[in-house]
Amino acid sequence: MTLLxxxxxxxxxxxxxxxxxxxxxxxxxxxxxxxxxxxxxxxxFLKSLVGLLDHRxxxxxxxxxxxxxxxxxRISRLGLSLVPxxxxxxxxxxxxxxxxxxxxxxxxxxxxxxxxxxxxxILRERRRQxxxxxxxxxxxxxxxxxxxxxxxxxxxxxxxxxxxxxxVVDQIYESLGRIRAEGASIVLVEQDVKRxxxxxxxxxxxxxxxxxxxxxARGLGLEQLSRAYFGT
Amino acid sequence: MIWVETIVNxxxxxxxxxxxxxxxxxxxxxMRVVNLSHGEFIVLSAFxxxxxxxxxxxxxxxxxxxxxxxxxxxxxxxxxAVLINRVVTRxxxxxxxxxxxGVAVVMRNLMVEIYGADLRHLQAGRLAQASTGIGSLxxxxxxxxxxxxxxxxxxxxxxxxxxxxxxxIVRATADHRDVVRLxxxxxxxxxxxxxxxxxxxxxxxxxLLAIRASFSPYSGVERLxxxxxxxxxxxxxxxxxxxxxxxxxxVAELVGLRLDPNAGPLYxxxxxxxxxxxxxNGLFRVRT
Numbered sequence: 001m002t003l004l005x006x007x008x009x010x011x012x013x014x015x016x017x018x019x020x021x022x023x024x025x026x027x028x029x030x031x032x033x034x035x036x037x038x039x040x041x042x043x044x045f046l047k048s049l050v051g052l053l054d055h056r057x058x059x060x061x062x063x064x065x066x067x068x069x070x071x072x073x074r075i076s077r078l079g080l081s082l083v084p085x086x087x088x089x090x091x092x093x094x095x096x097x098x099x100x101x102x103x104x105x106x107x108x109x110x111x112x113x114x115x116x117x118x119x120x121x122i123l124r125e126r127r128r129q130x131x132x133x134x135x136x137x138x139x140x141x142x143x144x145x146x147x148x149x150x151x152x153x154x155x156x157x158x159x160x161x162x163x164x165x166x167x168v169v170d171q172i173y174e175s176l177g178r179i180r181a182e183g184a185s186i187v188l189v190e191q192d193v194k195r196x197x198x199x200x201x202x203x204x205x206x207x208x209x210x211x212x213x214x215x216x217a218r219g220l221g222l223e224q225l226s227r228a229y230f231g232t
Numbered sequence: 233m234i235w236v237e238t239i240v241n242x243x244x245x246x247x248x249x250x251x252x253x254x255x256x257x258x259x260x261x262x263m264r265v266v267n268l269s270h271g272e273f274i275v276l277s278a279f280x281x282x283x284x285x286x287x288x289x290x291x292x293x294x295x296x297x298x299x300x301x302x303x304x305x306x307x308x309x310x311x312x313a314v315l316i317n318r319v320v321t322r323x324x325x326x327x328x329x330x331x332x333x334g335v336a337v338v339m340r341n342l343m344v345e346i347y348g349a350d351l352r353h354l355q356a357g358r359l360a361q362a363s364t365g366i367g368s369l370x371x372x373x374x375x376x377x378x379x380x381x382x383x384x385x386x387x388x389x390x391x392x393x394x395x396x397x398x399x400x401i402v403r404a405t406a407d408h409r410d411v412v413r414l415x416x417x418x419x420x421x422x423x424x425x426x427x428x429x430x431x432x433x434x435x436x437x438x439x440l441l442a443i444r445a446s447f448s449p450y451s452g453v454e455r456l457x458x459x460x461x462x463x464x465x466x467x468x469x470x471x472x473x474x475x476x477x478x479x480x481x482x483v484a485e486l487v488g489l490r491l492d493p494n495a496g497p498l499y500x501x502x503x504x505x506x507x508x509x510x511x512x513n514g515l516f517r518v519r520t
Contacts, residue, residue: 052410072413081414088411092403100397101404105416150415 002061003028003154003185004049009058011041011048011209018044019209021058026154031176031186033200033217035193037229040206042189043085046156050082051075063153077105081152085159085189087143089131096127098142102149109151110182116145119175137168144175154185161192173199193225207231237369238490239483244375246482247382248444250475251437252455253462254386255430257474260463262406262426263320265328269311269336270434271456275449276339277304277435278442279347281354293356293443294377297436304435305428311335312427317420321409336452343449354442378440385433386475393471402426434459458497461504467514477515480507 004026011019019041026032036042047053049060051072060068067075081102089098099116117124120141126134131142140160147155157176161169169192176186176199190196197203197217205213205228213220213228226232256270277300284296315335319327362373393399405412405422412419438455441447461481466473481500488499507515 050414052413071418072410073416073418076414076416084411084414088408090404090407090411092407093400097400097404100400101412101415104401146415 001028002026003030003063004187005059005061006049007059007061009045009048009060010056011044011053012055013044013053014055017209019048019056022206022209022211024204024211024214026185026187028153029180029183029185030202031180031188031200033188033190033196033203034206035190035196035203035225035229036206037191039208041209042206043158044209045206046082046158046187046189049075049156050080076150077107079107079151079153080156081147081150081154082156083140083143083147083158083160085162087131087139089139089142089146091130091132093131094128095123095131095134095142098131099123099127099145099149102146105150107151111148111151113149116148119148119178120145135168137164137172140164140168140172141175144172144179148179148184152184154187155179156187156189158189159191160188161190161195169195193229197225205229233368234490235487237371238486240369240371241375242483242486243479244371244379244482245444245486246479247379247475248437248440248478249458249462249481250466250478251382251385251433252441253459253466253478254389254471254474255432255434255437256459257463257466257471258389258426258430258433261470262402263328263423265316265320265325266332266460267316267427267430268329268332268456269339269452270332270430270459271452271454272336272339272343273304273307273431274434274438274441274455274459275447275452276307276343277301277431277438278354278447279343279352279449280304280435281439281442282347282352285354292359293354293439294359297439300435300439301432305432307428308431309424309428311431312424313420316427317423320423321419336456340449340452347449349448349450351446351448352442353446354439356443360443374443378444381436381440382475385436386471389429389433390471398425454497458500461500465504465507465515470514473514480515 002025006022006024009019009022022045034042048056051070062078062080065078099113122138123141123145131139160172180186188196188200197220200217203217203220204211256267259265259267280303281296281300285293315331316328319331356374359374363370364373393402401417401422405419409419462474462477465480466477484503485497485500488495
């Protein structure tokens with residue numbers, strides 16, 4: 001069953017066109033990796049999906065609803081949740097308050113405060129602290145937990161391994177497995193091609209705002225990937 | 233002894249100044265916008281108070297604080313929803329500030345048109361003259377009540393912002409206006425409520441100030457000036473800082489008047505200037 005269906009998406013920042021006819025599909029229960037170099041349009045693509053970028057053309061269907069043009073606050077209630085690039089936690093709130101912000105939509109499902117603390121036990125210890133007092137990896141955990149609290153059908157993760165020690169990245173990716181087990185689909189935006197392809201069912205590669213490659217993660221050769229990634 | 237009394241009165245008066253400023257501090261903290269019509273709304277609430285006293289002469293003005301605050305809340309909500317939300321999301325904060333300046337000018341002239349330019353005063357009856365002895369000090373009952381009310385309102389605001397779901401949403405919106413949208417929050421609605429709250433607090437201060445000092449439609453500028461000094465002295469966007477800033481200004485003003493009866497609020501303004509030069513981030517950095 002198709003959960004997310006994006007057809008010929010164009011996106012703009014003012015006069016600058018950042019995405020050109022991007023077509024992408026995510027099935028229910030699937031993990032899709034979206035890879036590409038800096039400035040390829042990965043973050044722009046996610047922003048267009050969640051409604052933070054008004055300037056766009058094309059069709060976006062999510063769980064049967066057309067969401068292109070809908071405001072972000074309404075899209076979030078449909079079960080589309082973003083772990084934003086750079087985490088963007090609320091520094092004026094404690095860790096626990098940050099997590100509770102994710103639950104404002106009151107969507108029913110498997111995830112709640114207790115389950116997020118089970119997934120990331122360190123957050124329970126740190127729940128009364130400001131997120132600024134946490135390490136980078138722990139901040140990523142808060143961002144993921146916050147997104148999970150709304151019980152999304154589709155979790156969008158923007159560069160969740162950026163700037164983290166490999167051991168911490170392992171831990172974060174391990175948690176993704178448990179999130180999948182609860183039934184959520186995942187879109188993984190990454191610069192780390194190997195890591196993303198290893199965790200995903202299918203891979204899309206963006207280059208300068210265009211999809212240059214898509215296919216099953218397992219069948220992709222390194223040479224094929226690097227050509228799509230660098231455009232050589 | 234007279235100095236102790238002056239300082240005590242300054243503290244009592246300063247609580248009111250803090251209350252004038254805290255609504256503005258709230259707006260600056262949450263929206264990063266200075267509401268230049270803040271003073272006009274303070275004066276307008278005093279006029280509404282005077283009108284209500286005219287309609288209900290048997291009701292004590294302090295009881296009328298509640299309906300005035302409710303009206304001010306509604307006005308603030310409408311001001312934000314109809315006007316300020318149109319420009320507040322622009323990257324350049326100047327648009328919103330200019331807009332509030334325009335609102336201030338229009339309101340000032342409307343108030344002259346409706347109420348006339350005469351000086352007005354809110355009568356509080358016998359309560360205004362009553363005083364009580366604390367040790368060997370004579371202190372007015374009304375100023376004591378006003379300080380107590382200020383402290384209660386400050387505490388309530390603090391609890392609202394730190395302990396409730398609404399407060400969580402307000403703080404999160406102040407941090408990242410776009411990110412809260414991903415959680416289903418419409419920042420514009422949060423702003424409406426915050427502006428309502430800001431002007432409700434300002435209206436209470438405006439009514440109480442109208443009992444202590446006369447006002448005209450032109451008093452808004454002075455009120456804004458005091459509010460602004462309170463906010464800056466206290467540290468932009470902090471609430472207990474605003475309270476302490478108000479008290480500092482109140483004490484400076486009354487001590488100044490004792491030294492030089494013609495000085496008016498000159499010494500408070502000088503203190504503000506010194507404060508800004510010496511501690512540009514505010515005298516009291518009490519982050520909320």
